[in-house]
Amino acid sequence: MFAEFLQYLLSGITVGAIYALAGLGFAIIYNSSHVINFAQGEFIMIGGMATSSLVAAGLPLWAAVLLAVVITMLVGVAVEFFAVRPARNADVVAVIIITIGASIFLRGLAQLIWDKESHALPSFSGDAPIHLLGATIVPQSLWVIGVSFLSILVLGWFFNRTLFGKAMLATAYNRLAAQLMGIRVKRVLTASFGMSAILGAIGGIVITPITYTNYEAGVMLGLKGFSAAVLGGLGNGLGAVVGGLIVGIAESLGAGYISSSYKDAIAFVIILFVLFFMPNGLFGKRGTERV
Amino acid sequence: MLEISGLTSHYGRIQALKGIDVTVNEGELVALVGANGAGKTTLLRCLSGVQPVSGGTIRFEGRDITRVAGEDRVRLGIAQVPEGRQVFGALSVEDNLRLGAYCRHGPDVEADIKRMYAQFPILKTKRNQAAGTLSGGQQQMLALARALMSHPRLLLLDEPSMGLAPRLVAEIFRIIETLKSEGTTIFLVEQNAYAALAIADRGYVLETGQVVLVDSGTQLLANDKVKEAYLGQ
Numbered sequence: 001m002f003a004e005f006l007q008y009l010l011s012g013i014t015v016g017a018i019y020a021l022a023g024l025g026f027a028i029i030y031n032s033s034h035v036i037n038f039a040q041g042e043f044i045m046i047g048g049m050a051t052s053s054l055v056a057a058g059l060p061l062w063a064a065v066l067l068a069v070v071i072t073m074l075v076g077v078a079v080e081f082f083a084v085r086p087a088r089n090a091d092v093v094a095v096i097i098i099t100i101g102a103s104i105f106l107r108g109l110a111q112l113i114w115d116k117e118s119h120a121l122p123s124f125s126g127d128a129p130i131h132l133l134g135a136t137i138v139p140q141s142l143w144v145i146g147v148s149f150l151s152i153l154v155l156g157w158f159f160n161r162t163l164f165g166k167a168m169l170a171t172a173y174n175r176l177a178a179q180l181m182g183i184r185v186k187r188v189l190t191a192s193f194g195m196s197a198i199l200g201a202i203g204g205i206v207i208t209p210i211t212y213t214n215y216e217a218g219v220m221l222g223l224k225g226f227s228a229a230v231l232g233g234l235g236n237g238l239g240a241v242v243g244g245l246i247v248g249i250a251e252s253l254g255a256g257y258i259s260s261s262y263k264d265a266i267a268f269v270i271i272l273f274v275l276f277f278m279p280n281g282l283f284g285k286r287g288t289e290r291v
Numbered sequence: 292m293l294e295i296s297g298l299t300s301h302y303g304r305i306q307a308l309k310g311i312d313v314t315v316n317e318g319e320l321v322a323l324v325g326a327n328g329a330g331k332t333t334l335l336r337c338l339s340g341v342q343p344v345s346g347g348t349i350r351f352e353g354r355d356i357t358r359v360a361g362e363d364r365v366r367l368g369i370a371q372v373p374e375g376r377q378v379f380g381a382l383s384v385e386d387n388l389r390l391g392a393y394c395r396h397g398p399d400v401e402a403d404i405k406r407m408y409a410q411f412p413i414l415k416t417k418r419n420q421a422a423g424t425l426s427g428g429q430q431q432m433l434a435l436a437r438a439l440m441s442h443p444r445l446l447l448l449d450e451p452s453m454g455l456a457p458r459l460v461a462e463i464f465r466i467i468e469t470l471k472s473e474g475t476t477i478f479l480v481e482q483n484a485y486a487a488l489a490i491a492d493r494g495y496v497l498e499t500g501q502v503v504l505v506d507s508g509t510q511l512l513a514n515d516k517v518k519e520a521y522l523g524q
Contacts, residue, residue, distance in 0.1 A: 163389065170379045170390050177377035180339055182365035182394040182441070 003134030008256040009249060010132075014141040014210070016248020017148035018044070021203035022225020023232060023240030024155065025196035030235045031172035032192035034092050038099045039079055041222015042106040043200025047072045048213035049110060051205045052119040061124065069201045075106070076197025080190050103222070110215040121208040144206045151202055152241055155195075159237070168192065172235070220264060224251075227267040231274050233284025242282060246270075292317045292476055293338075293445055297347035300337050307333040309500040310347065315445070320467070320477045322508060324484040324521060325497035331480045332374055334497070335449045338478075339371045340364050351445065366394050370443035374450045376434040380423025384414055387422050387433055391440030400440070407436040410466075428459035435466065445476045452483045464490055484521035488512045496521075 022040055029037045050071050054064035083102045087095050124143050129136040159165040171178040171188045179185055203221075204213065211217070228247045232239020247267050255263040274281060293315040300308040307330050315321045325331050336342030338349060340361025349357045351367060359367070370391075379387050388407055392400045408415035411432045417425060422433055431451055438446060448467065452460040460483065468490050471477055481487035488494045491508035496517060504511065511517050 163393065166382065166386050166390060167393060169382060173379045173381055174377050176341060177373060177379065178390075179341060179361050180365065180371050180373060180377075181390050181437075182362050183390070184362050 004256070005253075006133055006135040008252045010135055010137050010141065012249030012252030013245060014144050014248070015207070015252065016228075016245040017145050018203040018207045018221060018244075019224045019228040019247050020241040020244025021148055021151060021199045022221060023228030023244045024152070024237060025199045026226055026229035027232075027235050027237050027240045028168075028192045028196050028199075030229070032168060032189050033084070033095070035084065035095045035099065036226065036234075037079075037193070037196065038096065038222065038226075039103040039106060040196060040200055040225055041218030041220070042103045042110075043072050043076060043197040043218070044204035044207075044221045044225075045110060045213060045215065045218030046075055046106065047201025047204030048121065048208035048217065049114055049119055049204075049215070050201075052121045052208060052213065053114060055121060061122075065205055068205060069198055072197045072201035072204075073194045074197075076193040076195075076200075077190055079106075079197075080193035084189070084193070085186070103218070107215055107218070114215060116215060118212045118214045119208070120212050121205075123209040124206075138210065140206070140209045144210070147202060147206050151199060155199075155237070164191075224248075224267045227271045230271055231281055233281030236281065236283040239281055239283035292319075292352060293478065294350040295334075295338075295347070296350075298334070298337060298344060298349065299346040300333055300342055301345050302333075307500055308337070311497075311500075311502055313495055313502065315476060315478050317476055318471075318474060319492045320471045320479060320490060322484075322487040322491035322494040323478070323480045323497055324482070324487055324494060324511075324517075326521070327482065328499075329497040330500040331482075331497055332449060333500075335371065335374075335447055335478075335480055338364075338447055339369070339373075365441050365443070368442075368444035369447065370438040370441045370445075371447040372431075372434045372438045372449060372451060374453065376427075376430045378422040378425070378430050378433050378437070381421055383419050384422055384425070384433055385418045387437050388414075388440050391437035394441060403440055403442075407439065411436050428455050428462070431455060431459070431463055432466070435463075439470075439475075443475070445478065446470065448477060448479045448481075450480060450482060452481060452486060460486060484517065485512070488517075 022044060025040045026036060029035055047068050050068035051064045054067055055061060079102050083098050084095055087098055123140040125139045127138060129138055159169055167183045168188050171183055171185050175185055224247055228243035229240045231246060232243030247270060250270060251263055251266045254266040295311055295313040298308055298311040299306065311334060323331055333342055337344050340359060344357055348355055351369060356364060356367065379390065385404065388404050389400065392403060413429055414433055414436060422430065425433060451463050455463065464486050467477065479487055479491065488508040488511050494506060494508050494511040495502050496504035
């Protein structure tokens with residue numbers, strides 16, 4: 001009974017960590033531009049696909065991972081430069097639709113470069129399951145949880161301790177004032193796409209040995225990351241992480257105790273619930289600011 | 292130091308500035324007064340590069356900066372304290388100051404922060420608090436200190452007295468006078484015409500996008516038209 005619950009919980013945390021990274025990606029771009037970037041899922045897919053094919057081409061794992069992260073970051077920067085920047089005077093909604101277009105384009109491109117098949121990646125440190133209070137966990141799950149946790153810590157350090165991180169936050173709070181400080185807000189926007197792409201790629205790479213990946217694997221992961229970001233309160237980093245874990249765990253428990261056919265529906269039920277009853281999310285601000 | 296000539300600007304099809312000529316000499320405190328909607332804020336937005344200019348030129352230290360991007364003007368030595376303060380509410384007081392020096396990397400930033408704390412002691416006691424929790428007057432001091440962190444040669448002040456209690460207004464204007472006596476060139480835009488003209492070397496009166504009067508601060512204070520329209524006498 002408890003072992004079963006623990007099993008679901010562990011797999012929920014594993015997948016939730018990926019949603020958390022995707023949710024953070026949504027939050028970073030939302031903060032710098034109020035745009036919801038629906039190409040976030042494609043960053044996850046490209047990270048996994050690129051690593052898989054680079055390993056297949058004979059590169060050692062660490063080199064493949066590094067290169068895949070860089071490639072994905074460049075894709076993120078390119079999305080900002082070629083799709084978002086030309087529309088900088090357009091409505092936010094128009095830009096959001098442009099990101100949907102970019103995501104479809106990236107999926108098509110992935111299909112051309114790779115194929116429609118599933119791609120695998122060997123586990124980073126073997127497949128021997130670890131037993132824990134009657135439940136089992138594969139070593140790769142620990143990689144997923146550990147790497148996600150580390151990424152979140154680095155991100156927190158970046159925003160709280162570095163001047164450029166603070167400049168990004170300042171731009172999110174008050175773009176006009178940021179500009180008056182001499183912060184180049186265009187550069188902040190580009191950086192936010194690059195960083196979100198890196199987070200997506202990291203998530204995609206560590207999860208691929210468990211779930212495999214294919215050219216459209218990013219769709220669901222992206223939408224669930226979006227659910228995580230909305231649940232936590234759009235633009236709130238801590239919220240995105242908590243939201244990601246809640247969505248992941250709820251999905252895993254739902255699949256285990258109700259039916260695995262409802263697995264994907266659970267995230268969207270959560271989104272509807274949030275939008276109806278608490279549109280600011282768990283940690284969203286309620287607009288109380290002194291004028 | 293600053294020469295604005297024939298400056299025009301539009302919001303859509305509405306012309307907000309109809310050919311403004313303003314000069315600010317080095318070391319001067321120049322005040323621009325006028326009623327709400329006269330175009331004061333629009334002019335300052337043009338100066339800091341966030342409002343498109345449709346005609347005329349802005350020269351700073353002899354260089355034409357009309358087309359220089361807003362974020363590069365602070366690098367040239369122009370800092371602005373925007374209307375409504377616009378501090379970064381969720382960031383700490385100290386981070387706000389540090390971002391004020393964003394363009395000036397280097398070890399002397401910490402020394403400058405200490406200097407600001409000496410000048411504005413209240414900011415030191417609140418250094419780790421979120422700027423949004425400060426009172427209006429404290430936020431105004433923070434906005435001033437933040438602008439000074441960039442070591443500006445020209446300081447633009449947009450309505451520094453807005454929304455403040457009279458005692459705080461007096462304090463803010465005392466600080467502005469101190470800054471002037473330390474040699475900072477200041478262009479002060481104010482609705483509070485009396486307080487602004489009282490400390491200004493020269494003043495401009497703006498009405499519906501045009502400069503209608505130019506004179507020394509004391510002369511403008513004594514001017515019958517100004518008295519009637521802006522000083523309520």
